Amino acid sequence: MKRLAINALRAGRPDAAAVDAFLAGREVPIVEGSRCTFLYRGEADAVHLAQRVLGLPDLIPLRRLHGTDLWYLVLELPAGSRVNYQLEIRRGDHVESINDPLNEKLSYSPVGTSSVCFAHGYVTPEWTAPDPDARPGELVELTVPSRALRSDRRVTVYLPARFRRTASYPLLVVHDGGDFLQYAAARTVLDNLIHRLDVAETVVAFTHPGERLGEYANSAAHSRYLTAELVPHLESTLPLAGQRSGRCLLGASFGAVASLAAAHRAPTAYGSLVLMSGSFVHTDIGTDHGEDPVFDPVVRFVNRYRERPRRVADRLWVGCGVYEPLITANRSIVPTFEATGMAVRFVETRDGHCWENWRDTLRDALSWVLPGPQKWVYE
Incomplete structure (x- = not known):
């Protein structure tokens, strides 16, 4: 099985420049077959993926890539899946929920917007x-x-x-x-x-x-x-x-x-x-x-x-x-x-x-x- 992009980055002991190069031109979340890598870049005490997929926790923690300000989470999603989500960022006692700043795709509703992940095989009907x-x-x-x-x-x-x-x-x-x-x-x-x-x-x-x-x-x-x-x-x-x-x-x-x-x-x-x-x-x-x-x-x-x-x-x-x-x-x-x-x-x-x-x-x-x-x- 081909190594995930995030694992290849981890193996190289990355610094800020390596993270810049990794994110340049990349679509986030990174979809590689059935695995989707969610990312957040920034200083924080904790970062969670907030979503409502039945069978998964509402909040799933992202891990920080050692020595960087890049956080990541790999989820397996079946082909054709479409998932709305936000990121919950904690800094000290302050917690905020935001749309993914690395992802331009948005889902709209009367109560606001959220980010959306298109898993492998999902295509918006023409x-x-x-x-x-x-x-x-x-x-x-x-x-x-x-x-x-x-x-x-x-x-x-x-x-x-x-x-x-x-x-x-x-x-x-x-x-x-x-x-x-x-x-x-x-x-x-x-x-x-x-x-x-x-x-x-x-x-x-x-x-x-x-x-x-x-x-x-x-x-x-x-x-x-x-x-x-x-x-x-x-x-x-x-x-x-x-x-x-x-x-x-x-x-x-x-x-x-x-x-x-x-x-x-x-x-x-x-x-x-x-x-x-x-x-x-x-x-x-x-x-x-x-x-x-x-x-x-x-x-x-x-x-x-x-x-x-x-x-x-x-x-x-x-x-x-x-x-x-x-x-x-x-x-x-x-x-x-x-x-x-x-x-x-x-x-x-x-x-x-x-x-x-x-x-x-x-x-x-x-x-x-x-x-x-x-x-x-x-x-």
Whole structure:
């Protein structure tokens, strides 16, 4: 086996000049087959890799290269892995978490940025980047009054590039719509997938939540808003198919719970669901689920569904990253879905609970529930 670059450096009794030469022109983390070397350069009392890969400690110490200010850690990561991380630096009593100053690759989310490691074999899907040959769809801002939620709700509607009033389109409703547009490149992805005939020409309603954790945690009011207000409003103003097979709900994390809860309350309304990294926390025995109290209504809902499962759609696409704690809950609920007779596609990725994971799975999910032109009608 070829010697790792960091071990070759160690063997030469390096000084500051040797470290300079070692880092010059190198991409960090250093990926050599299945092994990834994380680095930090600077004076510190301790340096840790902070990450959320299931099965690894949240904080993993880096070692200091003797006689230098270079710190290193070698991790083995399976091919195709994508890992978000930060570095925790301790100097005396002061501890700070920072993005990796040697790594330009960043992951974005509503709570900030983190560094990202692309292990051997991971490539950002080319269909997530703008394609000059793909005609862009149009985004239209709507305000939908809601008696159920006692407020006016903002909805961003995507109309495909060749949208015609004389046609008939399926409807995809996306929870956390603003975040999918900003952090998962949803508009670009739709343009590309429709252009390539991977996905049917589709009207997409990107919803914007109010009090997200309350609305998405099996809220009856939010479910009424979707099924009794939003969908009828869109079907009365846009040329939509207006039938079960042409309606799909999509959500990630708590948004997946909201999608399942709405379909559970209206089991004849939706033909398909896309459930990404669903927060399907449950308890088999007792009441302690080890999570924040905000999960309490979710746990009650999932417990009841597991006890009395019902068919809530025709097709379910379920996906989850193997590096996130929710992988256990998602693996557990798939047989429950299948037992109802629903067609279920379950996809595991070597990624975590993040927007890039959900972005990277959009083609697989949407091409399965809303496949190419005129193929989306299942009834």
